[in-house]
Amino acid sequence: MHREDFPMLENDIVYFDNGATTLKSKRVVDSMDKYYLEHTSNIHRGDYDSAVITNELYDGTRDVVSHFINCDSREVIFTSGTTMSINMVVFGFMKYYLTDKDEVLLTKSEHASNILPWIVLAEEIGFKIKYIDLDDNYELTLDNVKKSITDKTKVISIAHVTNVIGDVRDIKSIGEICKKKNIILNVDGAQSVPHMKVDFKDMNIDFLSFSGHKMGGPTGVGVLVGRYELLEKMKPLCYGGGMNNYFEDDNSYELKEIPTRFEAGTPAIAEVIGLRSAILYLEDIGIDNIHKHEMELKKYLVDKLEKIDNITIYNKNSNSGIIAFNVDGVFAQDTSVFLNHYKIAVRAGNHCAKELKDVIGIKNTVRVSMYLYNNKEDIDRLVEALKNNKEIFNVVL
Amino acid sequence: MDNNLRREIILDNYQNPDNRGLIEDDSYLKVNTNSESCIDNLDFMMKIEDGVVKDIRFDGEACAISTSASSIMTRSLIGKKVEEVREILVNYQNMINEKDYDSEVLGELNVYDEICKQPNRKNCALLPSVAVDKMLGELGNEK
Numbered sequence: 001m002h003r004e005d006f007p008m009l010e011n012d013i014v015y016f017d018n019g020a021t022t023l024k025s026k027r028v029v030d031s032m033d034k035y036y037l038e039h040t041s042n043i044h045r046g047d048y049d050s051a052v053i054t055n056e057l058y059d060g061t062r063d064v065v066s067h068f069i070n071c072d073s074r075e076v077i078f079t080s081g082t083t084m085s086i087n088m089v090v091f092g093f094m095k096y097y098l099t100d101k102d103e104v105l106l107t108k109s110e111h112a113s114n115i116l117p118w119i120v121l122a123e124e125i126g127f128k129i130k131y132i133d134l135d136d137n138y139e140l141t142l143d144n145v146k147k148s149i150t151d152k153t154k155v156i157s158i159a160h161v162t163n164v165i166g167d168v169r170d171i172k173s174i175g176e177i178c179k180k181k182n183i184i185l186n187v188d189g190a191q192s193v194p195h196m197k198v199d200f201k202d203m204n205i206d207f208l209s210f211s212g213h214k215m216g217g218p219t220g221v222g223v224l225v226g227r228y229e230l231l232e233k234m235k236p237l238c239y240g241g242g243m244n245n246y247f248e249d250d251n252s253y254e255l256k257e258i259p260t261r262f263e264a265g266t267p268a269i270a271e272v273i274g275l276r277s278a279i280l281y282l283e284d285i286g287i288d289n290i291h292k293h294e295m296e297l298k299k300y301l302v303d304k305l306e307k308i309d310n311i312t313i314y315n316k317n318s319n320s321g322i323i324a325f326n327v328d329g330v331f332a333q334d335t336s337v338f339l340n341h342y343k344i345a346v347r348a349g350n351h352c353a354k355e356l357k358d359v360i361g362i363k364n365t366v367r368v369s370m371y372l373y374n375n376k377e378d379i380d381r382l383v384e385a386l387k388n389n390k391e392i393f394n395v396v397l
Numbered sequence: 398m399d400n401n402l403r404r405e406i407i408l409d410n411y412q413n414p415d416n417r418g419l420i421e422d423d424s425y426l427k428v429n430t431n432s433e434s435c436i437d438n439l440d441f442m443m444k445i446e447d448g449v450v451k452d453i454r455f456d457g458e459a460c461a462i463s464t465s466a467s468s469i470m471t472r473s474l475i476g477k478k479v480e481e482v483r484e485i486l487v488n489y490q491n492m493i494n495e496k497d498y499d500s501e502v503l504g505e506l507n508v509y510d511e512i513c514k515q516p517n518r519k520n521c522a523l524l525p526s527v528a529v530d531k532m533l534g535e536l537g538n539e540k
């Protein structure tokens with residue numbers, strides 16, 4: 001769909017590394033260029049025309065986000081990306097909320113950014129991290145979530161869609177359980193928000209993080225959405241200009257309202273404007289259409305891959321456009337270098353989910369992750385290349 | 398060198414590497430190479446006695462280039478004096494990084510003389526030399 005909007009596709013490449021980052025539409029880059037070339041100015045208190053335009057675009061992006069994922073505009077905080085958003089939750093909120101008596105539930109297929117901050121905070125506070133069991137397809141079932149919850153469970157922190165297996169977690173049902181049991185639900189939306197409908201309120205999410213660059217937007221910008229009552233208790237990790245009302249020589253000070261108090265210093269203005277264009281672009285196409293398109297492509301790819309003898313697929317059934325596989329007996333990186341010879345971009349590795357190896361017994365996979373601009377011709381090209389996999393070493397060595 | 402021969406040597410060392418498999422022995426120097434730029438993850442161990450490399454072993458998950466290079470590198474270094482090892486490493490790293498080098502001292506390691514044509518594989522080829530370098534550095538610290 002809409003391949004003409006993405007100039008990089010003019011180079012005859014097949015881009016299947018959308019889980020890592022996505023291509024940028026001309027519309028997104030143009031909006032950032034416009035800021036840099038026509039109305040560069042800082043936000044907050046500018047009295048001249050260009051500053052007014054910039055301010056409206058920047059703050060107005062909160063309304064765009066709020067419409068896109070159904071939250072209040074004042075619940076939208078701009079961050080540098082999902083990693084920063086989750087760190088703000090862990091070190092700005094959980095640090096003051098959790099005690100050594102508590103338990104936090106994660107899964108082993110989480111991205112590093114949703115495990116490592118917890119490990120570091122647990123070191124400091126002494127709460128217990130427990131991993132909810134995954135099923136035989138490496139997916140998270142509602143039953144296993146229920147089984148893992150104890151009286152001590154204070155937080156469940158999980159990805160909506162995991163970045164290796166691509167399984168879609170039933171966040172709405174998990175959210176209902178959490179609400180009943182007074183458990184905070186922290187959701188890593190990096191791989192879901194760009195690809196499917198995420199409804200912050202309807203799903204009973206407490207904190208939701210996502211990144212601009214994985215949804216056709218620029219790098220360097222992301223979002224943390226937090227339930228307002230929780231944001232009132234969250235502390236900023238950064239202090240400085242733009243986030244205070246006053247400070248005096250008797251050390252008294254007052255911070256600005258939420259969400260501004262969480263955005264110290266000059267933010268990534270051009271990137272927020274780019275994010276705005278990216279979201280409006282996705283809304284024009286329709287997020288449900290994007291999901292449907294990716295699922296069609298996934299089925300088409302799995303059907304074809306299954307016909308090739310020596311390929312193992314790890315996540316045939318997951319409900320997202322992510323496929324993890326290996327050519328039997330070939331290291332994932334050799335396969336991805338081989339595919340690069342056909343101008344096909346995929347990713348090889350553990351995809352930052354380092355604990356998943358304990359579960360699937362294999363550390364590295366080749367990952368194909370799709371987006372709205374991929375098509376069946378892309379898949380045909382990948383399949384044709386993989387049919388020649390006996391030639392891998394003749395090509396890469 | 399003929400391309401087919403080069404490929405054959407590399408592939409043979411990838412599929413049947415020498416000196417693969419670690420042992421329990423505290424007299425060895427040990428290092429893990431988990432490179433930031435690629436996904437290879439190999440452990441190395443090396444025993445030095447009287448200034449001579451008595452043994453080097455490695456194990457882990459890695460691509461064809463770094464696995465084969467580890468096989469050839471370990472084979473090339475066993476039995477060499479530490480000074481000779483340092484000379485081989487410097488020349489090997491220069492070869493991979495497209496600087497002047499002496500191919501005479503590299504022997505079989507010359508099969509990687511064209512790896513610079515694939516910049517994204519340089520680190521794969523360098524991995525065993527980085528590992529041995531690190532272990533030699535530890536040796537220096539112990540003195």
